[in-house]
Amino acid sequence: MTTHPDFSSPRIAILGGGPGGYEAAMVAASLGARVTIIERAGLGGSAVLTDVVPSKTLIATADLMTRVGEAGELGVKFAVDGSDVAPGMRADLGHINDRVLHLAREQSDDIRVGLEHLGVEILMGSGKLLDNHTIEVLTSGGIKTVTADAILLAVGAHPRELPTAKPDGERILNWAQLYNLEELPEELIVVGSGVTGAEFASAYNGLGSNVTLISSRDQVLPGEDTDAAQVLEGVFKRRGVRVLSRSRAQAVERTETGVKVTLGDGTTVTGSHCLVCVGSIPNTAGIGLEEAGVAVSESGHIKVDGVSRTTAPNIYAAGDCTGVLALASVAAMQGRIAIAHFLGDGVMPLKLHQVASNIFTSPEIASVGVSEADLESGKYQGDVVMLSLLSNARAKMRNSKDGFVKIIARKGSGTVIGGVVVGPNASELIFPISVAVTQKLHVDDVASTFTVYPSLTGSISEAARRLHVHM
Numbered sequence: 206m207t208t209h210p211d212f213s214s215p216r217i218a219i220l221g222g223g224p225g226g227y228e229a230a231m232v233a234a235s236l237g238a239r240v241t242i243i244e245r246a247g248l249g250g251s252a253v254l255t256d257v258v259p260s261k262t263l264i265a266t267a268d269l270m271t272r273v274g275e276a277g278e279l280g281v282k283f284a285v286d287g288s289d290v291a292p293g294m295r296a297d298l299g300h301i302n303d304r305v306l307h308l309a310r311e312q313s314d315d316i317r318v319g320l321e322h323l324g325v326e327i328l329m330g331s332g333k334l335l336d337n338h339t340i341e342v343l344t345s346g347g348i349k350t351v352t353a354d355a356i357l358l359a360v361g362a363h364p365r366e367l368p369t370a371k372p373d374g375e376r377i378l379n380w381a382q383l384y385n386l387e388e389l390p391e392e393l394i395v396v397g398s399g400v401t402g403a404e405f406a407s408a409y410n411g412l413g414s415n416v417t418l419i420s421s422r423d424q425v426l427p428g429e430d431t432d433a434a435q436v437l438e439g440v441f442k443r444r445g446v447r448v449l450s451r452s453r454a455q456a457v458e459r460t461e462t463g464v465k466v467t468l469g470d471g472t473t474v475t476g477s478h479c480l481v482c483v484g485s486i487p488n489t490a491g492i493g494l495e496e497a498g499v500a501v502s503e504s505g506h507i508k509v510d511g512v513s514r515t516t517a518p519n520i521y522a523a524g525d526c527t528g529v530l531a532l533a534s535v536a537a538m539q540g541r542i543a544i545a546h547f548l549g550d551g552v553m554p555l556k557l558h559q560v561a562s563n564i565f566t567s568p569e570i571a572s573v574g575v576s577e578a579d580l581e582s583g584k585y586q587g588d589v590v591m592l593s594l595l596s597n598a599r600a601k602m603r604n605s606k607d608g609f610v611k612i613i614a615r616k617g618s619g620t621v622i623g624g625v626v627v628g629p630n631a632s633e634l635i636f637p638i639s640v641a642v643t644q645k646l647h648v649d650d651v652a653s654t655f656t657v658y659p660s661l662t663g664s665i666s667e668a669a670r671r672l673h674v675h676m
Contacts, residue, residue: 214239215548218340218351219540220332220492221359223250224533225524227316229357229540234323236548241351242325243332243342248316250361252533254309255381260404262305263383264565267411270294271567278604296412302384334493337517341493355519355547358499358507359540360492362485362525370396370457370481376464377457377479380405390414390478394466396454397482398425400564403437405480406446407566416446417474419466421453426564430577430625432591432609433570437627440568440607449474457481487526504528511554513543521547529555532562558622561639563632568607571635574623574642575613586616587623590671594628598659605629610664612638612648614672619648621669634661648672 217233219226222244230242247254273294320327328351330344340351364379366372374382380401391414395406398420406418418425418441424434425441425448441448453469463477487505494501498517500508506528513521521543524536538555545552561573579585591611594600600608608628615622624638641651651669656662 215355216353217241217355217357217544217547218353219243219357219359220334220340221250221357221361221524221526222246222248222316222327223252223359223361223524223536225359225361225536225540226250226357227320228537229359229523229544230320230325231323232541233544233548234320234325236544236550238544238548240323240325241328241353242320243328243330243340243351245329245331247310247313248320248327249309249313250359251363251381252361252536253312253316255384257533258309258312259305259384260380260401260408261565262308263301264404264408264411264567266296266301266304267408268567270296270413271411275604294413296389298389298412299387301412302386305384332492334497334499334520337497337519355521357513357540357543358492358515358520358522358526359524359536360488360526362487362531364481365484365486367454367457367481367483369455370479372481373459376459376477377481379481383480386478390476392417392463392476392478394419394457394464394474394476394479395482396457396466396479397484398422398427398448399482399484400426402480402482404565405482406441407437410441410444410446411567415476417476418446418448419452419454419468419474420448420450423450425450426570429564429570430572430611432577432611433572433625433627436568436607436609437566437570440566454481485525485531487528489526502528509539512546512552513539513555514546519547530557530560530562532560534562535560559639559643561635563635565632568605568628569631570625570627571631572623572625573635573639574621576623576625577611577613579623580613585622587613588616588672589613590668592664592668592671594661594664597661597664599661599663600628602659603629610634610661610668612651612665612668612672614648619672619674620645621648621651624665626665628661630661634665637662637665 216239219242230240233240330342332340332342342349372379393414394417395402396419410416426434456467464479466474489505500516507522509527523539525531564570594608611625613623621641626634648669656666
């Protein structure tokens with residue numbers, strides 16, 4: 206049923222149509238507010254159009270190719286012209302990218318339909334704050350002014366560029382430009398071994414590119430679980446990804462046949478294409494933040510508190526522009542919290558230790574809550590059990606050799622406070638550990654819950670059993 210708020214309802218304006226914006230719009234409209242959402246590119250924002258949805262769609266194809274490539278070990282043979290030989294697989298990147306962009310547009314359209322069904326007004330254009338109640342919107346039809354009782358800023362971020370490695374969209378690329386390629390890069394150099402760099406290195410390796418990953422740190426995925434990073438580095442080595450650790454890219458330039466990357470020690474690496482993944486910059490410049498009294502950090506991120514309030518009355522912010530955690534799920538939660546707070550609905554401040562995240566490499570790496578690094582720093586006291594998937598019956602059946610389950614329990618009480626899963630579908634397997642962390646379950650609560658045999662979740666239950674403290 207379409208909701209049509211009466212004109213005494215509070216007015217809410219949302220600048221930005223990504224997860225932080227459209228999720229907030231849906232909550233606000235369902236609670237009876239009159240909502241206007243302003244978006245310049247398309248509903249879903251970069252998460253749907255150029256980042257999360259496209260990259261994970263590309264990764265799904267790469268994962269399938271990896272699985273098919275290993276099918277012979279499971280006894281699968283392919284008949285080619287009557288003879289049993291291994292098939293020659295090839296990634297049709299033009300077709301893959303057409304599908305990627307089609308799905309992104311389709312998801313964007315679905316979001317638009319959902320918003321319209323709830324009675325949300327959608328304005329396509331660029332917005333700028335005039336004060337803490339007013340947004341000036343430049344649309345294709347001219348300038349419009351939107352006034353509101355509360356404003357939510359969900360303006361996102363864009364790829365950071367190096368002055369010595371300017372993307373040209375052809376050979377030197379940022380992650381938003383990859384989907385314009387018609388042919389698979391023969392030799393792809395990825396600069397940056399954070400989440401984005403590692404994911405694309407893994408994906409393009411699966412698609413058939415020769416990949417070199419340039420990492421300025423000691424390990425890929427700096428800041429992530431060390432055991433997980435070691436598993437991924439082992440997989441990269443086995444699958445032919447060349448990892449250059451403790452190497453910083455100083456410059457990237459075009460050559461007659463491709464690209465040349467110059468490292469900090471003066472050595473060079475050549476390839477056909479280069480993908481630069483060196484972080485992002487919030488889209489906070491030139492949108493009237495200073496005029497409205499919204500404070501930003503030195504990095505340009507909007508300062509917010511636990512319920513998404515900025516320093517300006519009636520103005521909230523959510524998502525990558527806040528610099529809290531660059532995850533679509535966190536953006537959506539920040540947006541929902543902001544709306545609930547403004548409208549006086551039940552609200553709990555954002556709790557970062559409950560955030561589950563996933564890295565869509567092959568294998569996937571998921572984590573939630575307290576990390577082993579937190580234990581080592583003395584921030585928390587805990588016990589850790591890690592079980593390799595090599596002993597898991599279902600993993601053996603699937604020929605899944607890489608990965609583990611790790612559970613962290615609070616020392617003394619046995620409450621589950623963190624966990625890591627590395628393996629196939631880790632993004633799904635982390636959920637029971639996330640429930641345990643959020644609901645403060647005891648390891649015995651997890652251990653005494655039935656799991657299916659055989660299943661990968663069986664290792665979660667087994668890890669919990671090993672953390673049982675005899676009373």
